[in-house]
Amino acid sequence: MRLRTLTALAGALTLSLVTGCAQGGGTGASPNTVTYWLWDANQLPAYQACAKGFEKKNPGLDVRITQLGWSDYWTKLTAGFIAGTQPDVFTDHIQNFGQFADLLVLEPLDDLGIDDSAYQPGLAANWIGEDGHRYGAPKDWDTVALFYNARMTADAGLTPEELNSLSWNPEDGGTFEKAIAHLTIDRNGRRGDEPGFDRHHVKVYGLATAGGGYGDGQTQWSNFAASAGWDYLDKARWGTKYQYDSGTFQSVIKWYFGLAKKGYMPPLTDYNVQSNQQNTQIAAGRAATAFDGAWMISTYAGFKGKDIRTALTPAGPTGKRATMMNGLADSITKASKNKAGARKWVSYLASDACQKVVGRYGVVFPATPAGTEAAVAAYRRKGIDVSSFTEPVADKKRFRTFSYPIASYSADMKALMQPAMEDIYGNGKPVSSLDETNDQINLILSQ
Amino acid sequence: MTVASSSPPSRLPPSGADPLEPTKKARARARGDGPVAALFIAPALLGFLVFLLWPTLRGVYLSFTRFNLLTPPQWVGLDNYVRMVNDPIFWDSLTVTVEYVVLNIGVQTVAALTIAVLLQRLTRSALLRGIVLTPYLMSNVVAGLVWLWILDTQLGIGNEIVGALGVDRIPFLADETWAIPTIALINVWRHVGYTALLIFAGLQAIPDDVYEAARVDGASEWRMFWRITMPLLRPVLAVVLIMTVIGSFQVFDTVAVTTAGGPANATNVLQYYIYGSAFGRFQFGYASAMSVALLVVLSAITVLQYRLTRAGRSDLG
Numbered sequence: 001m002r003l004r005t006l007t008a009l010a011g012a013l014t015l016s017l018v019t020g021c022a023q024g025g026g027t028g029a030s031p032n033t034v035t036y037w038l039w040d041a042n043q044l045p046a047y048q049a050c051a052k053g054f055e056k057k058n059p060g061l062d063v064r065i066t067q068l069g070w071s072d073y074w075t076k077l078t079a080g081f082i083a084g085t086q087p088d089v090f091t092d093h094i095q096n097f098g099q100f101a102d103l104l105v106l107e108p109l110d111d112l113g114i115d116d117s118a119y120q121p122g123l124a125a126n127w128i129g130e131d132g133h134r135y136g137a138p139k140d141w142d143t144v145a146l147f148y149n150a151r152m153t154a155d156a157g158l159t160p161e162e163l164n165s166l167s168w169n170p171e172d173g174g175t176f177e178k179a180i181a182h183l184t185i186d187r188n189g190r191r192g193d194e195p196g197f198d199r200h201h202v203k204v205y206g207l208a209t210a211g212g213g214y215g216d217g218q219t220q221w222s223n224f225a226a227s228a229g230w231d232y233l234d235k236a237r238w239g240t241k242y243q244y245d246s247g248t249f250q251s252v253i254k255w256y257f258g259l260a261k262k263g264y265m266p267p268l269t270d271y272n273v274q275s276n277q278q279n280t281q282i283a284a285g286r287a288a289t290a291f292d293g294a295w296m297i298s299t300y301a302g303f304k305g306k307d308i309r310t311a312l313t314p315a316g317p318t319g320k321r322a323t324m325m326n327g328l329a330d331s332i333t334k335a336s337k338n339k340a341g342a343r344k345w346v347s348y349l350a351s352d353a354c355q356k357v358v359g360r361y362g363v364v365f366p367a368t369p370a371g372t373e374a375a376v377a378a379y380r381r382k383g384i385d386v387s388s389f390t391e392p393v394a395d396k397k398r399f400r401t402f403s404y405p406i407a408s409y410s411a412d413m414k415a416l417m418q419p420a421m422e423d424i425y426g427n428g429k430p431v432s433s434l435d436e437t438n439d440q441i442n443l444i445l446s447q
Numbered sequence: 448m449t450v451a452s453s454s455p456p457s458r459l460p461p462s463g464a465d466p467l468e469p470t471k472k473a474r475a476r477a478r479g480d481g482p483v484a485a486l487f488i489a490p491a492l493l494g495f496l497v498f499l500l501w502p503t504l505r506g507v508y509l510s511f512t513r514f515n516l517l518t519p520p521q522w523v524g525l526d527n528y529v530r531m532v533n534d535p536i537f538w539d540s541l542t543v544t545v546e547y548v549v550l551n552i553g554v555q556t557v558a559a560l561t562i563a564v565l566l567q568r569l570t571r572s573a574l575l576r577g578i579v580l581t582p583y584l585m586s587n588v589v590a591g592l593v594w595l596w597i598l599d600t601q602l603g604i605g606n607e608i609v610g611a612l613g614v615d616r617i618p619f620l621a622d623e624t625w626a627i628p629t630i631a632l633i634n635v636w637r638h639v640g641y642t643a644l645l646i647f648a649g650l651q652a653i654p655d656d657v658y659e660a661a662r663v664d665g666a667s668e669w670r671m672f673w674r675i676t677m678p679l680l681r682p683v684l685a686v687v688l689i690m691t692v693i694g695s696f697q698v699f700d701t702v703a704v705t706t707a708g709g710p711a712n713a714t715n716v717l718q719y720y721i722y723g724s725a726f727g728r729f730q731f732g733y734a735s736a737m738s739v740a741l742l743v744v745l746s747a748i749t750v751l752q753y754r755l756t757r758a759g760r761s762d763l764g
Contacts, residue, residue, distance in 0.1 A: 078726060081517060082516050082517065099729070103515060103517045103518075103729065266601070267618075268621065268710055269600050269621035269622050269710070270600045270601045270618070270621070271621065272595070272599060272600075272620070273707060274592070274595055274704065274705070274707075275595050275596055275599045275602070276599055276600070276601055280602065281601065284601065284602055286601055286602075411727050411728045411729070412728055415723060415727065415728060419711045419712040419715075420711075422709055422710045422711035423711040426621075426622075426623070426710045426711055427623060427710075
């Protein structure tokens with residue numbers, strides 16, 4: 001008798017465990033709550049402040065923000081889409097946008113009334129899918145510039161004005177290559193442009209390495225390729241053919257990775273995405289300059305005992321300076337349980353009211369001009385000059401800004417381009433090998 | 448377990464004093480054991496059905512489909528398998544995986560055997576046994592990250608030492624030729640203590656009188672190792688090998704944190720390629736097909752190992 005009771009109890013317990021697992025903890029189930037995810041811990045206080053303003057304006061609605069590290073963020077988001085535990089609203093990256101649009105997990109936002117002209121140019125248009133619907137509301141932007149160690153450049157006799165007026169070309173590298181050659185010092189104290197320079201034993205490299213750059217080369221080769229007049233795809237958005245087989249592109253890549261052969265940039269073996277990115281090389285004094293994005297401004301400014309400043313990207317064969325302008329957006333998930341609340345929150349996130357608040361924290365450039373202004377002022381208060389990042393956006397005559405490649409199958413493109421670029425950089429494979437990789441990617445894209 | 452079966456009969460308690468000898472009352476109770484047995488088996492059985500059998504069957508089914516997790520799977524027949532056979536990256540990652548397993552298991556088994564024999568023949572210190580086991584207490588990810596920092600080409604303390612010796616820095620985890628051996632050795636470092644302990648347990652099951660007899664006959668330590676220890680240890684060693692080889696084929700975490708499959712796919716082991724295809728590229732059908740292939744390879748290797756090493760039988764009388 002007692003045994004039977006025990007068996008029954010155990011059975012009931014097992015059953016409740018199983019059903020308990022199946023139910024899971026859906027987020028945003030309440031009509032009064034909007035769940036929101038972002039990955040940048042630096043931005044968390046800014047968006048918390050923004051949420052406070054929103055809650056005041058919308059009594060009864062409660063925004064719950066979750067911050068997750070970059071790599072966990074995407075894994076968890078994917079898992080959330082499958083398990084139904086996704087947030088109502090999340091910070092979206094253009095690189096993942098195509099894939100999410102293909103997977104039909106995003107809610108169209110056409111009725112939010114997002115006006116292109118209310119944001120920095122190009123930001124709003126990037127979030128319109130191949131089907132013509134809008135899936136993201138612009139929240140911020142970033143560009144890439146040349147960070148440099150001011151003491152090292154001064155020792156090399158390079159003035160900030162000179163660093164801001166560098167130019168390059170794929171034949172001899174121009175004044176840019178001359179500058180980084182001069183900034184390179186071997187273990188005997190000889191500079192890269194001096195006779196007897198030992199390229200195999202370099203103490204300080206002129207330019208830090210950021211690896212092979214996958215298929216976008218955002219902080220690696222993209223500014224060079226774009227200032228040579230090259231584009232990733234045959235169309236600005238939702239292109240059908242990648243152009244890694246272009247002669248112009250391949251000449252840029254040959255020259256760029258050639259900097260490592262000359263000893264002005266570390267070999268691929270010195271790079272590690274976990275332990276040794278370009279900012280680490282600058283912090284450790286192993287490199288004098290590094291291309292990096294606006295999202296890293298605070299990190300470089302925080303290096304103790306080092307005066308790190310920024311310069312514009314060099315002018316290329318087209319006569320223009322180029323820099324990738326990337327923007328994040330807020331997207332609503334299709335399976336959101338509180339779409340009405342989510343729409344209100346996304347509208348607010350995309351408004352001047354919120355973006356000015358975020359700007360005042362000086363951690364990111366918000367997408368609206370007023371928000372950007374607030375951020376520039378906040379950086380200035382911290383003693384940081386951010387004109388190398390903002391000038392290219394304001395001055396279209398001297399600068400070219402371009403976007404991340406926007407196309408379907410971006411994950412497949414990345415999976416094929418990463419080893420292809422590393423083979424050229426690390427194993428000395430010829431740049432013409434990109435022809436085959438390009439064909440493979442375009443074959444996938446044509447499906 | 449094999450270890451128990453190779454125990455000499457003399458170690459069992461004398462049968463006359465067996466407290467488990469069934470009495471009348473106990474026999475009556477035994478008849479009512481059915482429900483209790485079912486109760487105890489139920490959780491394990493449920494776990495087996497829910498977490499092993501069902502996922503395996505579903506995985507095999509998905510390998511015949513095109514599936515992105517979010518929309519229903521479409522039946523595509525053998526397409527995924529045809530693609531796999533024609534995919535150079537798949538064959539490349541299989542080669543890399545085998546290379547890793549050979550290095551990892553080869554070095555680990557020799558090292559673990561040496562440590563175990565030394566532990567048995569030289570010292571019985573429990574403290575030393577504990578120390579040998581310490582790396583195993585660390586999670587793979589932490590071990591991988593710590594070694595990544597130690598071995599970093601530019602900044603790692605390991606390379607500072609290499610540099611101080613007057614040799615060029617070694618790109619342990621960043622060079623095509625170095626990366627797989629380095630990862631294999633990192634995992635040897637972590638697992639060798641555990642494997643040594645398993646072998647040590649097997650060594651303790653070899654009766655001392657065999658060694659005594661050999662010593663009386665004037666056999667050297669070396670000769671005793673090859674003529675007594677190795678043959679009598681074979682069943683244990685075989686099981687240890689089967690377990691470690693399966694574990695080795697499943698290498699993933701160390702690769703994920705140290706090299707992420709790079710440089711240029713040099714460490715793109717099969718598990719990592721499967722993971723990337725599924726969770727990076729949403730090709731769950733293709734990833735399932737590769738997982739089925741891995742299952743077939745592992746089953747074949749296990750059966751082969753079992754046969755070749757006669758793991759089920761002991762040479763002990």
